[in-house]
Each structure stands twice: as structure tokens, then as C-alpha cells.
Amino acid sequence: MARTTKKEAILEAALALFAEKGVDAATTREIAERAGTSEGNLYRHFDGKDDLARTLFETTARRFADVLETEARDEDDPRARLDTLIRGVFTFAEDHPAAFSFLLASHPSHIPKDRDLRLGPYPMRLFVETIVRGVAQGAFRPVDPVLATGWIVAMAQRAVLLARMGLLADDRERITQETVEASRRLLAADPVGPGGQQPDDR
Amino acid sequence: MARTTKKEAILEAALALFAEKGVDAATTREIAERAGTSEGNLYRHFDGKDDLARTLFETTARRFADVLETEARDEDDPRARLDTLIRGVFTFAEDHPAAFSFLLASHPSHIPKDRDLRLGPYPMRLFVETIVRGVAQGAFRPVDPVLATGWIVAMAQRAVLLARMGLLADDRERITQETVEASRRLLAADPVGPGGQQPDDR
Amino acid sequence: MARTTKKEAILEAALALFAEKGVDAATTREIAERAGTSEGNLYRHFDGKDDLARTLFETTARRFADVLETEARDEDDPRARLDTLIRGVFTFAEDHPAAFSFLLASHPSHIPKDRDLRLGPYPMRLFVETIVRGVAQGAFRPVDPVLATGWIVAMAQRAVLLARMGLLADDRERITQETVEASRRLLAADPVGPGGQQPDDR
Amino acid sequence: MARTTKKEAILEAALALFAEKGVDAATTREIAERAGTSEGNLYRHFDGKDDLARTLFETTARRFADVLETEARDEDDPRARLDTLIRGVFTFAEDHPAAFSFLLASHPSHIPKDRDLRLGPYPMRLFVETIVRGVAQGAFRPVDPVLATGWIVAMAQRAVLLARMGLLADDRERITQETVEASRRLLAADPVGPGGQQPDDR
DNA sequence: CATGAATGAGTTTTCATTCAT
DNA sequence: AATGAATGAAAACTCATTCAT
Incomplete structure (x- = not known):
């Protein structure tokens, strides 16, 4: 945790979920949860799910x-x-x-x-x-x-x-x-x- | 009505849309529309989108x-x-x-x-x-x-x-x-x- | 079966289901199924679910x-x-x-x-x-x-x-x-x- | 917003409607409307109508x-x-x-x-x-x-x-x-x- | 930065009812 | 009479996104 910033945590979580179930099936809520942050925060770092995927x-x-x-x-x-x-x-x-x-x-x-x-x-x-x-x-x-x-x-x-x-x-x-x-x-x-x-x- | 039953039309429409945009991105509404039938009827013939995909x-x-x-x-x-x-x-x-x-x-x-x-x-x-x-x-x-x-x-x-x-x-x-x-x-x-x-x- | 007419079968099935799960939760489809007839036929004998309940x-x-x-x-x-x-x-x-x-x-x-x-x-x-x-x-x-x-x-x-x-x-x-x-x-x-x-x- | 949180408003609205017309007959839309919130929000706080009832x-x-x-x-x-x-x-x-x-x-x-x-x-x-x-x-x-x-x-x-x-x-x-x-x-x-x-x- | 409640536009799903046969 | 496909309207539910704090 110490080192990894939230942004990285989000990327990591999203990657895992996208890989596991596909971009469409992964929800922003899951991603935020898995990244240990809030959904809102995800939008501070990225423009949205599509941006994350891209x-x-x-x-x-x-x-x-x-x-x-x-x-x-x-x-x-x-x-x-x-x-x-x-x-x-x-x-x-x-x-x-x-x-x-x-x-x-x-x-x-x-x-x-x-x-x-x-x-x-x-x-x-x-x-x-x-x-x-x-x-x-x-x-x-x-x-x-x-x-x-x-x-x-x-x-x-x-x-x-x-x-x-x-x-x-x-x-x-x-x-x-x-x-x-x-x-x-x-x-x-x-x-x-x-x-x-x-x-x-x- | 003609020869092709609605059920077949649904299968055909679903296949086309699933292929084009993926199962997740295709909506039951689109499928029904493309099949020339109602969404409700889709559920008479199949248990849902997943069943259709399967x-x-x-x-x-x-x-x-x-x-x-x-x-x-x-x-x-x-x-x-x-x-x-x-x-x-x-x-x-x-x-x-x-x-x-x-x-x-x-x-x-x-x-x-x-x-x-x-x-x-x-x-x-x-x-x-x-x-x-x-x-x-x-x-x-x-x-x-x-x-x-x-x-x-x-x-x-x-x-x-x-x-x-x-x-x-x-x-x-x-x-x-x-x-x-x-x-x-x-x-x-x-x-x-x-x-x-x-x-x-x- | 022999004696009981379809109409009676419908009444019986409906009563059982209404009692079991309530009028709202019982569906006409279930009723017809349980009565061994079709949904359409239910409407020949009754004006609808409410009529049945009444x-x-x-x-x-x-x-x-x-x-x-x-x-x-x-x-x-x-x-x-x-x-x-x-x-x-x-x-x-x-x-x-x-x-x-x-x-x-x-x-x-x-x-x-x-x-x-x-x-x-x-x-x-x-x-x-x-x-x-x-x-x-x-x-x-x-x-x-x-x-x-x-x-x-x-x-x-x-x-x-x-x-x-x-x-x-x-x-x-x-x-x-x-x-x-x-x-x-x-x-x-x-x-x-x-x-x-x-x-x-x- | 005031004092009563939306969650409480939802519970209150649901209780009133459930009492009035029964759980089955009350719709989530009505409940949300009466609670002065959106249907979606209802699902943030509860797992659905059944959960609400429970x-x-x-x-x-x-x-x-x-x-x-x-x-x-x-x-x-x-x-x-x-x-x-x-x-x-x-x-x-x-x-x-x-x-x-x-x-x-x-x-x-x-x-x-x-x-x-x-x-x-x-x-x-x-x-x-x-x-x-x-x-x-x-x-x-x-x-x-x-x-x-x-x-x-x-x-x-x-x-x-x-x-x-x-x-x-x-x-x-x-x-x-x-x-x-x-x-x-x-x-x-x-x-x-x-x-x-x-x-x-x- | 961060949170999580809130939204609204969608989606899936259900079902009483009708209709062609 | 009887069937079961078909419909349409409405229901439950989801979720990306926004917003007040």
C-alpha cells in the first residue's frame, strides 16, 4: 500500500477485473471497491470506464x-x-x-x-x-x-x-x-x- | 409467420448482434427489434440473454x-x-x-x-x-x-x-x-x- | 380428470396458488399450467385474474x-x-x-x-x-x-x-x-x- | 437532507405503501417517489423490494x-x-x-x-x-x-x-x-x- | 484529494391480456 | 372450446456518472 498510489491501485483493480470478466461486465463499483477507494475518486483520476480501458x-x-x-x-x-x-x-x-x-x-x-x-x-x-x-x-x-x-x-x-x-x-x-x-x-x-x-x- | 418462426428470427438477430458488439453490449431490445418482435416474446422462447447466448x-x-x-x-x-x-x-x-x-x-x-x-x-x-x-x-x-x-x-x-x-x-x-x-x-x-x-x- | 371440467380445474388451481403465495404473486401462467390448460383458455372462462379472485x-x-x-x-x-x-x-x-x-x-x-x-x-x-x-x-x-x-x-x-x-x-x-x-x-x-x-x- | 436521511425516508415510504396495498402491489417507483428520491438510490440502500420488506x-x-x-x-x-x-x-x-x-x-x-x-x-x-x-x-x-x-x-x-x-x-x-x-x-x-x-x- | 449518496437513463425481466389458428 | 405465440405496458434492477460535503 505504502508505495502504490490510489491511481495505480485503480489501474490494477480494473485490469484484473477487465481480464476476468471483460470490460462490459466489470462495474466501476467493483473496480473502486477492489482498489480500496471510492467510485467518485475513480473519476478524479480517469474520465470514466472507457478511459480506463483505453x-x-x-x-x-x-x-x-x-x-x-x-x-x-x-x-x-x-x-x-x-x-x-x-x-x-x-x-x-x-x-x-x-x-x-x-x-x-x-x-x-x-x-x-x-x-x-x-x-x-x-x-x-x-x-x-x-x-x-x-x-x-x-x-x-x-x-x-x-x-x-x-x-x-x-x-x-x-x-x-x-x-x-x-x-x-x-x-x-x-x-x-x-x-x-x-x-x-x-x-x-x-x-x-x-x-x-x-x-x-x- | 411466413416460414421462419419468430424463434429463429430471434436467434438470427441475436447472433448477428452478439458477433458485432459482443454479448454484453447487445441489448435485448435491439435483438427483439431486429428480429421484428417484442422483447416479451423473446422471454417466451428463452430464459434471457444468457440463455440465448448459451x-x-x-x-x-x-x-x-x-x-x-x-x-x-x-x-x-x-x-x-x-x-x-x-x-x-x-x-x-x-x-x-x-x-x-x-x-x-x-x-x-x-x-x-x-x-x-x-x-x-x-x-x-x-x-x-x-x-x-x-x-x-x-x-x-x-x-x-x-x-x-x-x-x-x-x-x-x-x-x-x-x-x-x-x-x-x-x-x-x-x-x-x-x-x-x-x-x-x-x-x-x-x-x-x-x-x-x-x-x-x- | 374425467369428471372435472377445465373451468373447475382452473378454479382449483387458482385457489391453491392464491392461498399459497397470495393473489398478486400467483401468475396466470402458473394457474393455467397447474390446471393443465392454456393461459388463453383461462380467459374464455373468466374475465381475468381479478375476476378469478373475486x-x-x-x-x-x-x-x-x-x-x-x-x-x-x-x-x-x-x-x-x-x-x-x-x-x-x-x-x-x-x-x-x-x-x-x-x-x-x-x-x-x-x-x-x-x-x-x-x-x-x-x-x-x-x-x-x-x-x-x-x-x-x-x-x-x-x-x-x-x-x-x-x-x-x-x-x-x-x-x-x-x-x-x-x-x-x-x-x-x-x-x-x-x-x-x-x-x-x-x-x-x-x-x-x-x-x-x-x-x-x- | 435535513435531518432525516434518504434511507429513513425510503423506509417510511415503503412502510406506508406496504401497509396500504401490500408488498406485492407496492412498486419501487412509488416508494422512491413518495420518499422523494430516485429508484436507483433505493437500490443503493437496500437489495431490493424484498430486502426492504424484510x-x-x-x-x-x-x-x-x-x-x-x-x-x-x-x-x-x-x-x-x-x-x-x-x-x-x-x-x-x-x-x-x-x-x-x-x-x-x-x-x-x-x-x-x-x-x-x-x-x-x-x-x-x-x-x-x-x-x-x-x-x-x-x-x-x-x-x-x-x-x-x-x-x-x-x-x-x-x-x-x-x-x-x-x-x-x-x-x-x-x-x-x-x-x-x-x-x-x-x-x-x-x-x-x-x-x-x-x-x-x- | 476523497467520499459515498444521489441521479437518471438505461437494461433486463415479468405478466396480464389478446389474437391468430 | 382450446392453444400457445405474441404483445405492450410496466415492473424490478443496474450502473456510469455527478455532486455535495
Whole structure:
């Protein structure tokens, strides 16, 4: 308590409740209660519930991006960098479970239009850039980098979700490894000479 | 009156609105209005909004599973069968866009607990079974079939989402092909000989 | 079923529900359901819920009066007659529990104004007349007959209520006797000279 | 605002309306209106209409008991004490007419189960205790004290009711006296020798 | 800053009654 | 007669937001 200001307490409470039951289902009263303050005070710090949600979306997405960026900072090789980014998703999900749920669970209609990519542009962008570079360098096979990013991020998110639901036998580290490995296979440049595996429309 | 009973009209209206704005944000009044009936009548047919959501989740998930099952009925080879299932996701998304959105967008807390897999057990199960068989036959590399199903379904869903948002340059057929191809790579059995990719080299 | 017409079934169902939860809380739907018919049909036989309640109040009050009248028909002596009337209340309460509850539980504001006496004028009148006669003959001490009727009827009703609630140790017959005895004491003419009315001369 | 808080205003308005038309027939809107506040505010202070009714039942029953207790505090002799308690019923009915009506009119199904005695255990208990003591001391004839309490309380209530309806010629004081006198006769120990009055089991 | 009572515009829900069949 | 879908009006209840203190 000592350190955390009321404003932070409100943000924290709101994030937890938004993650748990969705923005619509969470009431300002609950939020205030959980934050140990009054409803009125919530309005001193924020413009309202929507503002709270928007603020949280922004800061959460940015924090997510920061985690990824920090972890991947040193990696230069696209393959290694991508691995790290994926691991970052799992790390973030573990370290900030409410934030992770909130980002995932927000109904599309709640998400600000210009950062539509479900996870916000910030985190996505790092993936996209890495893949673009990897393709250019021949480290990855040629694919639409946005599509590939979508695949990989979705895979990681779903893996977290399934793990949380207790539907996976393996432990988190193993699941992370598997998912990293899977993404490698997804993007691996085809071996041998030219004429490799076109997506070969069957 | 005509052919479609009011009950069906209500279901249809609710599905559209739930998909568009989420269960919480859709009001019973809107639903009734859109269904061309009275709010009271809605309560004659359903126990309330939650019941409506539950019913829709169930029937929609089942319809999804039926589409997949029908399309994959003739395929026996796990690889071909998996391809078909993935294509089925895209087909369903195109043919029943509201149902698809609704299944995706439902907040986890709205989803009946025992069919938690986001898409309900019905559709998921078909994937899991196919992968289990494929692994047994050596057609796929050994992976946790639930995890692999999660990956693949999530990839397909995200691809649909990105396409809907207009973030992908390719047309739908091409995106479908790409996603099918990606899943093949994900599960491809390793080339017998030594030097195979262990998932955990790192 | 065979014999009882739907109309009777409706009356019976309504009486039971009115007694159980009150007129307001009972819904026409419940009534129809319990009567094994449809809501619409209820409106063929009655003008609505209020009409049903009014009809039931009337017939039930009359039936009550009939029971009392029948039992007391042969008694001519005011004392004996009053005893019999009181016993009649207990008899009616036992034979027609729903009717009895309904008559008691109706909120004053539901009771037709001109038969205000809680049990309707019919049953009350028999008591009043008997007491008037008893007073005139010197069998009872001089009291306001309406007030005395109120006392006695209220006593009997309360006794039934307490018995139903299981708050009384004695059996029904004993409670009846006690209440009859109590009413005798209430009205016993004072012993004037010697040889006066012991409360229990009978 | 003034002195009386809104919460009290709500309780007061609800009590008046509940007494007048019954709990079911009174609407939250009316209550709020009459209390000079908004419906929403009613729900800030109470969980709903039922909670309001429950609260009122409790506080009203307790206030009733308090009145009785206060008035009877100094009386030690069972007979005098019982007289005072009966007078207390009339006093309470006059001073708190709405509370009195509400206690009487509540449909049994609204009454909390463990204080079923129509007037709540609180007021009843004082009567029961007094009668038990009086019987033990030989001041009253032997009767089931709960039954006797029922009789007497019911008599007093009915007397008030009849008076309110204008069906009694006498004034309130006279009616009170008569009812007190009646209760004395009800419980008077039989004179003379042993082998006193059995209720003459016929 | 902070509180929590108060508001009002909504929402969900109920139900007596009507109506097409 | 009978059904049960449909209605509309009103009920209970919710909740983001404001306001006096």
C-alpha cells in the first residue's frame, strides 16, 4: 500500500477485473471497491470506464512491446531474434497474466481502430520487422510477414491459453520450446537448391 | 409467420448482434427489434440473454463441427484430412461470418465450462483425432495433438481475422493455401535420416 | 380428470396458488399450467385474474357459510349453537385448507368493500346473530356482538394457524375443545346471584 | 437532507405503501417517489423490494416489542402485566398504524420462517412468558401459553381492525377495556375447590 | 484529494391480456 | 372450446456518472 498510489491501485483493480470478466461486465463499483477507494475518486483520476480501458490497453500493449524489445535487443540474427520474441510472449503471459488476458479478451469492437491487430501494433510490429528482415536475408522462406506474424503470435497465445486451461500435459518450458520449434518449421527456408517447396497449392 | 418462426428470427438477430458488439453490449431490445418482435416474446422462447447466448454457442459450435465433418468425411489420409479441415475453417468463416465471429469473440467467462476450447469441443475434436491418427501412422511428427490442434486452429482463425481487417494483400484462396501449407510444415514428419530437427536443440 | 371440467380445474388451481403465495404473486401462467390448460383458455372462462379472485372469494366465503349453517342448523340454544359454529371453523379449515388460507390471507385491499369482515359477511353473520340472540336470552353477558364475533372468529383462526405451524403441542381435537371452552368463558353471563352461570355448566 | 436521511425516508415510504396495498402491489417507483428520491438510490440502500420488506418486518416487530416491553416494565403481577400488554397492542396500533397494518397484512410467505408467529417472536414472547408465569403462580388457569397468547393477540388485533372499519359503536378506550376484560375472563383461574375446571373434555 | 449518496437513463425481466389458428 | 405465440405496458434492477460535503 505504502508505495502504490490510489491511481495505480485503480489501474490494477480494473485490469484484473477487465481480464476476468471483460470490460462490459466489470462495474466501476467493483473496480473502486477492489482498489480500496471510492467510485467518485475513480473519476478524479480517469474520465470514466472507457478511459480506463483505453489507458490500460495502451499501457499494457506498450509494456508487452517493451518486454519483447528488451529481451530481443541483443539478438541480431532473425532466427534467434524470432525465437526470443516468441519466448517473450510466454514470459509476458506468465509475468503479467491479467494484462495478457486483457489484451486477448478485449472484444474487437473495443479495440482502438488504428491498432487493430488484436495485440496492438507495438508488439506485432517487432515480429513483422524481424520476419521481413529474415525473409530478405534468406533466413526465412518467402511469406507475407503480416500473415506469418499472425500465425506465430496466435500459436503462442493459444498455447498459453491451453496451458492455462490445463489441457496440455507438458510443462511451460516444454510448451514454449515446442512452440518455438514449430515457428522455426513454419518459416524455415527450403533446403537445397531452387525450386524448393512452393506453397505448392496441392 | 411466413416460414421462419419468430424463434429463429430471434436467434438470427441475436447472433448477428452478439458477433458485432459482443454479448454484453447487445441489448435485448435491439435483438427483439431486429428480429421484428417484442422483447416479451423473446422471454417466451428463452430464459434471457444468457440463455440465448448459451443456446447460440451450442448450436453454432455444432454447426461448425458439422461443416468440418461433412467436408472431411471422405478423406482418409491424415494429411489430406487435415488440409480439408483447415479449409473447412475458412469455408465456415466465409459462409457463416457472424457465427464465426461469435465463436471467436465470446469472452471466456461466457463459454460453458466443459467445452472450453474456445471453439467448443466439437470442432476441436476432429482436429485432435486426425492428428493423433497421423502421428500414429508416421504421417506427422510426434507432437502433443491438443497443442498442435491449438496451433493450427489459431492460425486459421487469425488468418481469417487479418484478412477481414484488410491487412493481407492476398485473396482468400491464396491465404487459405498458405495456411494449409503452413500447417503441413508444422506437422511434417522429419526426413528419416540422421540430422533430424530435435525440438530442443537450442 | 374425467369428471372435472377445465373451468373447475382452473378454479382449483387458482385457489391453491392464491392461498399459497397470495393473489398478486400467483401468475396466470402458473394457474393455467397447474390446471393443465392454456393461459388463453383461462380467459374464455373468466374475465381475468381479478375476476378469478373475486369469484373464488365469493364462492369460498359462501361455502364456508354453508358449512357453518349446515352444522348449526339443528342447534337452537345459543350456547350450543355457538359451540357448533366454532367447531365449524375448525372443520372447514381442515376440510378446505386452501380455501381457509385464501380467505385469511387476502390483503384487505383485495376484499370487496361491502363484505369487509375479513371472512366475508356470510360466515360472520351467523356468529353475530347467534350472539345477539344469546345476549337477549341472558345466555351470554352483554357485549357488542360484532366485537365478540371478531374475538371468537379471530381466536379460532389463530388457533388453526398456530396448529398448522406446529407450534401447539395438543392435537386438533383438543385445540378445538380448548377454543370452544375459551369462547364460553368469554361470553358467560355473570353469576348474578348464586347458582349463576359457571362458565362450564353445559 | 435535513435531518432525516434518504434511507429513513425510503423506509417510511415503503412502510406506508406496504401497509396500504401490500408488498406485492407496492412498486419501487412509488416508494422512491413518495420518499422523494430516485429508484436507483433505493437500490443503493437496500437489495431490493424484498430486502426492504424484510428489514421493515424486523425493525417493526422489534419496535412493537419495545413498546410492549417499555409499558409492561414495571408490572410484576401477571394479571396486571397481561392487561398492560394488551393495552400496549392498542397503543401501538394507534401510534404506529402503518407498522401495525404491515405486520398484520404481510402474507405468510413474506414472513421470515423462524419468526413465524405473524407478529414476530418478539412481541409474542412477552405474552407467552407472562402467561407461563401466571399459570405457574395460579393466577391463570392452566392453558397452553402459546395458544392463549394466540387467542389474546388475535382478539386485540381483530378489535383494532373492526374499530378501524367503523364497525364498532364504542370508542377506542371502551373497546380496549372490553378486550382487556375479555382476556381476563379467558384466563381467570377457576374459583373454589380443587378438581377445578377441566376444559371438560366432553 | 476523497467520499459515498444521489441521479437518471438505461437494461433486463415479468405478466396480464389478446389474437391468430 | 382450446392453444400457445405474441404483445405492450410496466415492473424490478443496474450502473456510469455527478455532486455535495
